[in-house]
Amino acid sequence: MKNFNRIVTRELSVVFRSQSEFVYPLAFFIMVTSMFPLAVTPEPAQLAFIAPGVIWVAALLSLLLSLNAFYQSDFQDGSLEQMLLAGVSGSLIILAKAFANWIVTGLPLVLIAPIIGVLLNLELQANMIAMLALLIGTPSLCLIGAIGINLTVGLRNGGVLLTLLVLPLFIPILIFGASAVEAASIGKNYSGQLAILAAILILSLMLAPFAAAAAMKISID
Amino acid sequence: MKNFNRIVTRELSVVFRSQSEFVYPLAFFIMVTSMFPLAVTPEPAQLAFIAPGVIWVAALLSLLLSLNAFYQSDFQDGSLEQMLLAGVSGSLIILAKAFANWIVTGLPLVLIAPIIGVLLNLELQANMIAMLALLIGTPSLCLIGAIGINLTVGLRNGGVLLTLLVLPLFIPILIFGASAVEAASIGKNYSGQLAILAAILILSLMLAPFAAAAAMKISID
Amino acid sequence: MELISSEFNSDNLIEITNLTVIRSDFPVFSPVNFSLGAGQAMQIRGTNGAGKTTLLRAICGLCHSLEGEISWNDEVITPAHQNFYQSLLYIGHALGLKPKLTIEQNLSFFQQLRFELDSQLIQEAMQAFGIAELYDEYVAKLSAGQKRRVSLCRIITEPVPLWILDEPLVALDVDGQQWMLDICNQHLERGGILLITSHQPINGIHNLRELTLS
Amino acid sequence: MELISSEFNSDNLIEITNLTVIRSDFPVFSPVNFSLGAGQAMQIRGTNGAGKTTLLRAICGLCHSLEGEISWNDEVITPAHQNFYQSLLYIGHALGLKPKLTIEQNLSFFQQLRFELDSQLIQEAMQAFGIAELYDEYVAKLSAGQKRRVSLCRIITEPVPLWILDEPLVALDVDGQQWMLDICNQHLERGGILLITSHQPINGIHNLRELTLS
Amino acid sequence: MGYFDSFNDFIHMGGHGFYVWLCYAIVFIGMVSQFVLAKLSAKKNIKLLSQYYRRAAARKKSQANNDS
Amino acid sequence: MWNWFFQLASPKWFYTIARKVTPWLSVLMYSLMLAGLVLGLIFSPADYQQGNTVRIMYIHIPAAYMSMMIYVIMAVAGAIGLVWRMKMAHIVSVSCASIGAMFTALALLTGAIWGKPTWGTYWVWDARLTSELILLFLYLGFMALHSAYDDKKAADKASAVLALVGVVNIPIIHFSVEWWNTLHQGATLSKLEKPSMDTSMLWPLLIMIVAFKLYFVVTLFHKIRGEILLREKQASWVKKLVADSKQ
């Protein structure tokens, strides 16, 4: 637990060293969501209709994009192997890094989502649910993403291969997340979807660190 | 011109060394486009309505993602500076790399787009125009992307900063590309949009290599 | 200057039996046997590509597909053996430093993974390697030799018995090399164990044994 | 072994006047003046962080914010001067090799940027550095010293008069270092110019001048 | 014969011939090509290996020459 | 008791056994395939609703079953390889991938073509169809990952981890028709209940299912043998085999 804190602190201080860095994933999120009114339609009713899906797709892509920055340099400069050699268990390292990743990338998304919702004409109730769904869903994305990035980090063009491996695993979260918001926006019951998101989170908290740690050791060789 | 060919050949042989690599950007494109029916709506009429926008957003993101793999390692292992020291002009290097990038990433997108169009319920005429628009638009994306990546390649989390710099520049292409397809799908005239796309291509062919080369020299320092 | 204050257990013993590593179906070097006890040092020698780095990484458990046995204090090491990792420091070609953190932040992070934070010791270590004034400089801005010095500071800030150093003298200037070797000597006197490779001559380490890979 | 067949122009001359590089508002080293003509060699010396790498990169035009003047054959060099780049080879800490290409592919790519492809010469170069059997091995799989050897092959495959080598002896084994220095000597005899740094002693280069940075 | 009255009927499949036969054709092509590739792989690998052994032997020889 | 398990782990043993068994299995496969085709295409009746398009069922359902079964086999073999460090298990796992990907593609294509006359569209984004598409991506990811590594051992382990993680998709595919109300048919074959199908349609279907399984086993054995040769190239028995085959 002590080491968990230390790794998280270190990650955060690396990120916050150039203070503007934590706004990038956010900016990406805002940019992608605002591309849709331009590319599809600026009409309010239509926008509100596609909004849940767009918010979730954008969140998913922006988390995906942040993974590389969080893991790759640690592999290349040898600091991951040094942590392992200091006796820190692989799954703890993953857990700590995924947590830091979520703090830097996932949490800001959750906080900014309501504003995007307003811009896309989503109504209040649906907007709050979107935020809640993102709050439960994004940590799973960070954890599952950790598996993918650890499998591909040693490879050239790993970035795109990463996508190929990880997006299929993200899709259930996407479906339930988006459908929770959709249900809320037409006044239906959405608790089922949220419960499934929570179940996915628990499952990935239990399993993903081990899978990712195994992948990490393979990549280090 | 000789050196152009050499750099292109080298890039391609690096990429094709593991033969499956050129399918990754494609896979990303397919994956993102197929996320929308899941996240937004599976209904055919609605799908056809959002299809042009979705195809363009996905193309744009998949080109964006490929940039890092194409430029970063060349910076880090010092081979870019070696090319410069061999007297190859910066803009030629950029031109060659952007061309290779398009061959590997852009061209497959153009070829697969019609199939995606069918899945998203786009009709034949619109589908062909989508393909044509992508054919004219994607090279500009590669060229403009080269400027962004060369500005940001030395920085940690550069990936996301890149996005921030480049997406606004991509947006005109996005708007005209998507609206050409939209126009075609409702039977309107679309030649104006295509002409603008062509103009953007010519402009970026003339200017982007120089801007990107300047950015490259700044990043190498 | 007296730097290392802890005495190590004099029973410490690393034993390597018939160790080799398979790469693309061939063993990289012919099987290796040796054992090192407290206060002993060994230099691994061999031409470029002989397999020195591979051997050291295999001992650290960073290589798959190895054959043979490594044991530490009579316990066979399976890939993740806590006791062994508690007593081991490996510094290889990749230094493991974060360019975006300062020298001090880098060193204290690694120290805290295994020991309590001891700013005093970190200070002394930086002094010993002549980079004390740079303590709040970001590692990104250092020269090759300065980065190497930072990574070597860890042999002082993390007092463990077994040092595995892959070409530690690379990029160091003449003074730096001398300091480095002095510190190794002190380590050996205190009952430490040293496994080292270098293409530069290593002068003045007492009782340095040699093993040539083929 | 006679490796380098071309004689260089005996008028070649590089002149450095009052050169210094500003980093974070301070000059890294005090201004430097020297000139090297055909057949002359100079070693840049200095402690870690003295600014050797910075100086060499500045001469190659890879540094901004430099003050002073560099001229090649009496022409002042502005950042992108074709004549100068045609006659220059710089090999620094980063080797510029693509891990996903074979040794041969890497070498022939660089050769073709400035010269015609000459497989014979590439073959000879690999032989000279003892990596001839590895020619179709991917660079990713090579050891540190083998990679260094590959990058050094370029001094043979690209026959240019001015060599700027930043710590070329790092990671080379004893044989490799000897071969390297022999080739440097041949280069000087043919009217080449050599600018080199190293923390290891450089033995046997004739008339090696020294410049110590401070 | 069977369910159908004539061969023409069989091909026509009550207007759905196109779909049915397309499906069967795709499955046939897919499975047969996979099968042939698999069957050839052992043979192809034997050829590959005999080349490999020759090269390995040559390399060993040249190394032995270097040492002596 | 564990003897057979360790024997299985020996590539040489597996190679010889596979070589002996495959001809017999092939004969069985060919005859079942032929019987199934004749029964399905010629003798079975048309459906009262779907007409003759129902004949697509005899290949769609077996292909869809295989796509899922092979993924599970691939993942289990990968897990065995990871835990017991067994060479043979990785070989099985890797050899499964391309066959499984092919069956997944076939299930998708035949399903899509079947959809046109029955549902009026080639493709809808319902849960089962989508999850089957994801399965295809998982297979492709597995193969891409395996080929992206230079080192075979690392490639084996990495792709085994991926296969294990992806296994969560299999129950989603299977239960999708129950969890979401969709266009796609519910379960027609179930071990517990009496099948709702007429025997004249059930028999060809069952025969085709078995024939597809045999096809899988035979193809897998061929692939495994090729793979074993490549990986055991240092073993003396392979050297001998190669030398013998040249004469």
Ligand code: HEM
């Ligand atoms: C692209 C379209 C389609 C795909 C991807 C698809 C996929 C699948 C899959 C994966 C299964 C196995 C399910 C399991 O074992 O749990 C299956 C079974 C089945 N499919 Fe499809 N299918 C498609 C279209 C169709 C169509 C158009 C029909 C008929 C109208 C159909 C009829 C059936 C039937 C009857 C079964 C057996 C049901 C069972 O036992 O679960 N499918 N399909």
Ligand SMILES: Nc1ncnc2c1ncn2[C@@H]1O[C@H](COP(=O)(O)OP(=O)(O)OP(=O)(O)O)[C@@H](O)[C@H]1O
């Ligand atoms: N980008 C930078 N910004 C600020 N200072 C820098 C930067 N790069 C290097 N320096 C500083 O410039 C000095 C000279 O560095 P340089 O790499 O030239 O040293 P060097 O003589 O090559 O040392 P070594 O022997 O260790 O290779 C160092 O003190 C370093 O801290």
Ligand SMILES: Nc1ncnc2c1ncn2[C@@H]1O[C@H](COP(=O)(O)OP(=O)(O)OP(=O)(O)O)[C@@H](O)[C@H]1O
């Ligand atoms: N991943 C790999 N796959 C296959 N072969 C490899 C791999 N890594 C290293 N090798 C080979 O193993 C041999 C030993 O490499 P190693 O790095 O251990 O050498 P070394 O003794 O440290 O050499 P140096 O003195 O140059 O540092 C080399 O011939 C190299 O080509």
Ligand SMILES: [Mg+2]
């Ligand atoms: Mg080494």
Ligand SMILES: [Mg+2]
């Ligand atoms: Mg230097």
